[in-house]
Amino acid sequence: MRITGIELIRYSRGITVHAGAVDWLWVRLHTDSGITGLGETYPCSDAEAGAISRELAPVLLGADPSRIDKLWADMFTAVQYHGWAGAEMRAMSAIDIALWDIAGKAAGMPIHQLLGGATRNTIPVYNTCYDHVDFHTAPVQLAGELLGMGIRAMKIWPFDPIAKRNRGNAITAEEIREGAEPLRLIKKEFGDAMQVAMEFHGYWNLPSARKIAAAIEPLDPMWLEEMLPQDNMASYRELANATRIPLTISERLMTRWGFRELLENRAASVIMPDICWCGGISEAKKIASMAETYYLPVAPHNCGGPVLHFASAHLAANLNNLFILETVRRHYLDEYRGLLTADLIPVEGMLPAPAGPGLGADLAPEVLKRPNATVSWLS
Numbered sequence: 001m002r003i004t005g006i007e008l009i010r011y012s013r014g015i016t017v018h019a020g021a022v023d024w025l026w027v028r029l030h031t032d033s034g035i036t037g038l039g040e041t042y043p044c045s046d047a048e049a050g051a052i053s054r055e056l057a058p059v060l061l062g063a064d065p066s067r068i069d070k071l072w073a074d075m076f077t078a079v080q081y082h083g084w085a086g087a088e089m090r091a092m093s094a095i096d097i098a099l100w101d102i103a104g105k106a107a108g109m110p111i112h113q114l115l116g117g118a119t120r121n122t123i124p125v126y127n128t129c130y131d132h133v134d135f136h137t138a139p140v141q142l143a144g145e146l147l148g149m150g151i152r153a154m155k156i157w158p159f160d161p162i163a164k165r166n167r168g169n170a171i172t173a174e175e176i177r178e179g180a181e182p183l184r185l186i187k188k189e190f191g192d193a194m195q196v197a198m199e200f201h202g203y204w205n206l207p208s209a210r211k212i213a214a215a216i217e218p219l220d221p222m223w224l225e226e227m228l229p230q231d232n233m234a235s236y237r238e239l240a241n242a243t244r245i246p247l248t249i250s251e252r253l254m255t256r257w258g259f260r261e262l263l264e265n266r267a268a269s270v271i272m273p274d275i276c277w278c279g280g281i282s283e284a285k286k287i288a289s290m291a292e293t294y295y296l297p298v299a300p301h302n303c304g305g306p307v308l309h310f311a312s313a314h315l316a317a318n319l320n321n322l323f324i325l326e327t328v329r330r331h332y333l334d335e336y337r338g339l340l341t342a343d344l345i346p347v348e349g350m351l352p353a354p355a356g357p358g359l360g361a362d363l364a365p366e367v368l369k370r371p372n373a374t375v376s377w378l379s
């Protein structure tokens with residue numbers, strides 16, 4: 001089998017998260033056998049599409065798509081010289097997912113089968129609360145709705161507006177009480193029935209992070225995610241040593257080498273790669289295996305598009321050291337609807353392992369005709 005063409009579909013969502021627009025890029029690899037492979041990355045579809053057309057396409061066109069590890073290494077060589085930790089690695093991630101989709105379709109098996117088989121039939125999930133119910137103003141209502149769906153863990157980021165006041169350089173006792181209030185209210189109402197992960201998006205400096213962690217420790221959050229930026233793992237270790245709450249790090253790290261430094265510094269208790277950013281399914285599996293050697297669990301980051309959702313479920317079904325998988329109800333109940341040929345929705349708080357073959361879902365043909373979808377071809 002040979003790769004004969006690369007189809008790039010840039011999908012503008014018209015929404016802004018944090019600093020900028022978040023678009024999805026879908027990649028379809030076409031082959032001379034007629035099998036196509038679907039991949040995805042985000043958020044800067046122009047940059048990622050540019051990396052594919054200029055740097056990765058020459059490696060891929062005419063190549064045998066079944067040689068996934070070789071193609072990963074060849075793509076890495078193509079981008080390593082001038083720096084790979086950005087759009088280049090996100091682009092490689094999308095290609096890697098598409099290669100696994102081809103492998104699964106060629107074998108007639110779901111991707112999780114090719115990874116070594118399912119360790120579990122259903123996947124524990126938490127809900128990340130980009131939601132029509134605001135966790136700042138209605139945290140108890142939101143937690144109650146999730147519990148009604150059978151979902152017993154949720155993620156919120158109530159300290160972000162406080163960090164933005166002074167770039168996370170300092171925090172007062174009053175501001176800590178303000179930031180902790182949604183967590184306190186949920187715990188007061190539901191106790192241990194709802195686990196609450198606290199997300200900080202890397203906004204804080206070390207002394208502020210230590211103060212926040214110490215103050216909310218009695219409320220027993222599930223984890224503290226990305227309290228600091230991800231560029232100094234020795235400082236992260238100081239934070240880890242200062243709190244008994246597990247630290248979760250980081251969707252922002254890429255490749256096994258990025259996670260090597262994190263693991264060797266003992267900075268995290270939970271490892272959080274994003275398949276669309278870290279280097280794809282291949283790299284996420286390797287990162288998870290590295291984490292396992294440190295007796296650490298993995299909680300894959302899954303806050304992108306619908307292809308990431310399926311790919312993450314395949315990996316989560318397989319991983320022996322899975323903790324819990326991120327999901328967003330606004331995505332799977334609303335925004336993903338109609339984009340793929342299948343849905344993947346939790347049942348009683350657990351996500352089913354996708355059936356396959358390959359990812360188990362393709363782009364719905366009508367999506368390509370939408371005005372916010374821009375299609376281009378490389379061949």
Ligand SMILES: [Mg+2]
Binds near residue numbers: 199
């Ligand atoms: Mg995060």
